[in-house]
Amino acid sequence: MLRADQLTVSRQGNTLLDNVSCEMDTNELVALVGHNGSGKSTLIKALAGEMMSNGGSVNLDERRIGDYSSKELARQMAYLPQQLPDAAGFTVRELVMLGRYPHQKWLQKPSQIDRDKVAEAMSITQTEAFADRITATLSGGERARVWLAMCLAQDTRYLLLDEPLAALDMHYQLEVIQLIRRLVDEQGLSVVIIIHDINLAAQYADRVIALKNGRVCHNGDIKSTMQPDILRDIFNVDMQLLQHPITGQPVAVA
Numbered sequence: 001m002l003r004a005d006q007l008t009v010s011r012q013g014n015t016l017l018d019n020v021s022c023e024m025d026t027n028e029l030v031a032l033v034g035h036n037g038s039g040k041s042t043l044i045k046a047l048a049g050e051m052m053s054n055g056g057s058v059n060l061d062e063r064r065i066g067d068y069s070s071k072e073l074a075r076q077m078a079y080l081p082q083q084l085p086d087a088a089g090f091t092v093r094e095l096v097m098l099g100r101y102p103h104q105k106w107l108q109k110p111s112q113i114d115r116d117k118v119a120e121a122m123s124i125t126q127t128e129a130f131a132d133r134i135t136a137t138l139s140g141g142e143r144a145r146v147w148l149a150m151c152l153a154q155d156t157r158y159l160l161l162d163e164p165l166a167a168l169d170m171h172y173q174l175e176v177i178q179l180i181r182r183l184v185d186e187q188g189l190s191v192v193i194i195i196h197d198i199n200l201a202a203q204y205a206d207r208v209i210a211l212k213n214g215r216v217c218h219n220g221d222i223k224s225t226m227q228p229d230i231l232r233d234i235f236n237v238d239m240q241l242l243q244h245p246i247t248g249q250p251v252a253v254a
Helices: 040-047 070-074 092-103 111-126 141-153 170-187 196-206 229-234
Strands: 004-012 014-024 029-033 053-062 077-080 158-161 190-194 209-212 216-222 239-243 250-251
Touching: 004 040, 014 053, 014 216, 029 040, 029 141, 029 170, 040 077, 053 070, 053 141, 070 077, 070 092, 070 190, 077 216, 092 111, 092 141, 111 141, 111 170, 141 170, 158 170, 170 190, 170 196, 190 239, 196 229, 196 239, 209 229, 209 250
Parallel strands: 029 190, 029 209, 077 158, 158 190
Antiparallel strands: 004 014, 004 053, 209 216, 239 250
16 A cells, blocks of 8 residues: 655745645556646656655655665556656667566666566557657557556556646547556556546546645545536535536536
């Protein structure tokens, strides 16, 4: 289990997270929502060990993440930042192979296990068809799937994704979120995703954690989240709820 316990993060006199506690269970898709500046990216960076806290702790399997070596932690969780590193010169296969780094020794050539994990990750994300293409030539949706493939090749239990849908149009948003849902259902992964569309969260996530001014203002399943008073408290907007004509899930309309 991945758990934040009374987590506080401050930078340059500003409190970004204020006494935040939450848990991520196994085999669960958790949507992290809230307005801009609410602390979502700070929380996911702290959970991934990418940002030090000023108070409280982040624990993985009852062990502080600071007690893990960088490679040990990378074998347990994969983190995909909002601003992706420049990988313009890599082919798709080369980029996905970078996910195997935590499992390799210094200067070790890829083993058969590495190649098998890369092939499996590319099969799951349906990226084999452009394995030899340079990543800079891919569309936004294709690049999103390739970076997910790299995370899958890392062979972790947890995926922490910071707004992977933000730069995508509606078609690719649906393609990627449906893929993430399948990873939870079929691969048994635990995924935390920062997402701005509450209706996508309601349709695909198991649980919603909402932040407001650096604090958790809601943590619950979809039924408890999709209530007018809860949505108003999270987003400061009055919303009406309709029923999706196909899935029957609640849909929020401002």
